[in-house]
């Protein structure tokens with residue numbers, strides 16, 4: 001599917017400074033920053049899910065945008081609502097904001113002209129939406145900041161992907177450690193998926209009422225095992241479609257912000 005060779009890379013952190021300089025001079029002035037999490041993902045997935053998915057999503061989005069590099073994923077995000085589960089790390093909103101602002105200032109200084117922030121974790125969407133003015137101030141004139149901030153829209157991309165691949169399993173999309181996210185991990189880090197430990201979580205459409213409850217009361221109050229949805233039936237084919245639909249949807253939204 002992808003013609004892009006492994007090298008030269010799009011990954012900023014794998015490049016040398018002369019390589020970065022040459023890319024920017026050659027018109028590679030867009031950079032994608034994923035904002036992930038290190039947090040519980042039920043009994044069957046490791047804590048790094050949103051960080052690993054962020055790496056992949058940013059790369060897929062960058063390839064669809066064209067002439068775009070990928071900055072290192074912000075691996076820890078705003079996960080207060082998952083802190084009832086052992087192992088979860090969480091940045092305070094002010095810390096997360098400061099990290100994003102410093103990314104923006106650094107990248108803009110080198111000549112990137114379009115900075116695209118892409119959350120791969122639900123708790124980062126609202127904080128990102130709330131810091132856009134500050135990010136634009138940090139980037140300065142001549143550098144545009146875009147962000148994908150539609151959490152429900154993102155879950156809808158997953159629902160669409162699962163419906164296309166396995167319609168009978170579409171109601172197992174719940175938004176967290178569900179069939180979509182678990183299937184993505186079968187494509188990204190299959191050795192870390194404990195398939196035999198997958199069980200149903202709180203199974204319901206991810207709507208405003210569910211979102212309000214998890215951010216107000218915490219995840220554990222709603223779902224004792226930490227899952228929203230159900231991962232059973234996960235497969236690589238579902239995962240590939242979820243990755244593709246998510247990247248297409250996010251890239252299209254970022255392009256639209258520039259017009």
Ligand SMILES: [Zn+2]
Pocket residue numbers: 041049050120121176177181
């Ligand atoms: Zn996740």
